[in-house]
Amino acid sequence: MSQTVDRALSILPLLAEGPADLGRVADRLGVHKSTALRLLRTLHDHGMVYRQSDQRYRLGARLIALAQEAMENLDIREIAHPHLVRLNERCGHTVHLAVHEDGEVLYIDKVESRYPVRMYSRIGKPVAITVAAVAKLLLADLPEHERRAFAEQLDYPLYTARSTPSAPAFLRELDKVREQGWATDLGGHEESINCVAAPIRGADGRVVAAMSVSAPNVVVTADELLTLLPLVRRTADGISGEYSGRTPVKGTA
Amino acid sequence: MSQTVDRALSILPLLAEGPADLGRVADRLGVHKSTALRLLRTLHDHGMVYRQSDQRYRLGARLIALAQEAMENLDIREIAHPHLVRLNERCGHTVHLAVHEDGEVLYIDKVESRYPVRMYSRIGKPVAITVAAVAKLLLADLPEHERRAFAEQLDYPLYTARSTPSAPAFLRELDKVREQGWATDLGGHEESINCVAAPIRGADGRVVAAMSVSAPNVVVTADELLTLLPLVRRTADGISGEYSGRTPVKGTA
DNA sequence: ATGAACGTTGCAGTCAATGCAACGCACCGG
DNA sequence: CCGGTGCGTTGCATTGACTGCAACGTTCAT
Structure with missing residues (x-):
């Protein structure tokens, strides 16, 4: 329903397959690199993705912590x-x-x-x-x-x-x-x-x-x-x- | 960086505290109910939140599954x-x-x-x-x-x-x-x-x-x-x- | 039956997201 | 040493996606 959020969330299962760099994410989403960058940044600010030392992105710690809370509730x-x-x-x-x-x-x-x-x-x-x-x-x-x-x-x-x-x-x-x-x-x-x-x-x-x-x-x-x-x-x-x-x-x- | 995504992601920790209804989510985000609804719907489409039988929202199964994959990777x-x-x-x-x-x-x-x-x-x-x-x-x-x-x-x-x-x-x-x-x-x-x-x-x-x-x-x-x-x-x-x-x-x- | 509370929908305005192009940077081969 | 290539990153103008509003439909409780 919300395009931006939809795109952002689509990144997560993509990263679940393994770490990916900016270009790869942009390609898979079918959007411009700059767009993908902004989405990834927002996800990063919320700890949902993590940027490893080789600059590639993978799923982040907050995601794991949230899932933990979800189960405990x-x-x-x-x-x-x-x-x-x-x-x-x-x-x-x-x-x-x-x-x-x-x-x-x-x-x-x-x-x-x-x-x-x-x-x-x-x-x-x-x-x-x-x-x-x-x-x-x-x-x-x-x-x-x-x-x-x-x-x-x-x-x-x-x-x-x-x-x-x-x-x-x-x-x-x-x-x-x-x-x-x-x-x-x-x-x-x-x-x-x-x-x-x-x-x-x-x-x-x-x-x-x-x-x-x-x-x-x-x-x-x-x-x-x-x-x-x-x-x-x-x-x-x-x-x-x-x-x-x-x-x-x-x-x- | 991206307002819409930022708001959507802010919903997740909020729901981690426990199930919440639409009004409550809208209040906590400081947005109109209809806006919150659309964000929640998008999250729902991705399985990140689940709507329980009393219509309240809580964190969803996909979140847990993603976290699982994140750890296995x-x-x-x-x-x-x-x-x-x-x-x-x-x-x-x-x-x-x-x-x-x-x-x-x-x-x-x-x-x-x-x-x-x-x-x-x-x-x-x-x-x-x-x-x-x-x-x-x-x-x-x-x-x-x-x-x-x-x-x-x-x-x-x-x-x-x-x-x-x-x-x-x-x-x-x-x-x-x-x-x-x-x-x-x-x-x-x-x-x-x-x-x-x-x-x-x-x-x-x-x-x-x-x-x-x-x-x-x-x-x-x-x-x-x-x-x-x-x-x-x-x-x-x-x-x-x-x-x-x-x-x-x-x-x- | 009446009202309140809540979720939901359509709509018009506008603000925020988009793609582009240019830039900085690191790396590599000549 | 230098030009090239492949990255991520930034500023900007355009536009279209998101927003808030108001009205509606339910479901309750009174």
Whole structure:
């Protein structure tokens, strides 16, 4: 809507690909160098980009700090965290918390596995939306037409042979997930990694977040992981209760 | 430099304080509601802000994802990480990696303590610049006039009785740190937490990052923590060697 | 039913963003 | 030593994008 701001913001994902010099930024934006310079300067004044010693620009510290604050302000995260830790203590595997926002699903919290072999993931990283168990739960809760429209405009990369291959398959999977109230990802993203996930609901019953337990095949088989499902669901329900204000929170400062 | 972009970017820290509605944003910016609306819309289109169900705005997912990419692109981080993990495995305490950028010092990596009692901190959080051991190392390396100018315009909050109280005291501390090549924070931020830190240098000898080991008093005394200093310094030197290309990296894909 | 509070839209004026061209500077090869 | 090339940077005139206004549509609460 606002051309100048639009251009300025377009610089950020561009720099996320790696450092770039002025000329490169101007080219990619399709504007004159002087224009790009002024935009970059403004971004710099706000700490959103940093000018490294070779004069090239990259993303700045303020951006990272802002994102940090953004995550700390998510109340669902604060409420869920102790539950995630407790679950991790009981099963030992990696525990994730994810939310959905404008077509992206991202991890907002994580408790590391206590086994030596761990899956790779990072807080803040957008998840593989077509296969991740948490993504299925979050998307399954969308109203039908939105869900359909969203599914159709997605790409369906074949990470593995078990990845969701197409929109119809994905929509079918979402129906199943919505009905059963939990989801799995059995090697759909990384061949050797399995996940079970459960939804966290607000007072109105809408899914506000999803949590999952992930473990590589070498630690536990998919079947063994599935035995944790009741525990995962109980944990998610506990968080739901607290988040929606149904459960009186005891013993918290 | 660019008024529109300047205003738009000013919205972000404002929203970092917590969700705000249109009127509030307009007020804080000192612009008309319609102007604020258009700025927010543009930010929204880029996923930088999110409109929650109560119509209020808060920081968005793309911001978090961008920050994530920003950190993953820092090569120092990638190089350092395995070293930090190894150090953590040997001593068990929390290990941090921090960089300096335009007057801010922030943690860009962290390996959690394996002791049950842990210090609180988060990747991306700007550190207490006047007391943190890593901050001292990073600032001590600035050219003298910059260092002085920077120190003078800082605030010196007294987190504890041992916090650095003033610019002169801080500058004296920086001199000491630069000379000895390592730094400590003994209860200067949190009464019961101590730190030892060492610098990581690039090929030109400039300090590009700093790493630290932190532990609460209840786990080890300050004296015991100091016995780790040689190990910390060796680790930092190892990272320096690899970063500056002096050490051939072995066994890495 | 009435009003207040809030987000939203269309519009005309003007101020701020744009592209241009010229400049300074560093680097490189002759 | 000098001319050339490739950068980032600056001042300026033009214009078009941004602004503030006022009016409208909702959604609440009274």
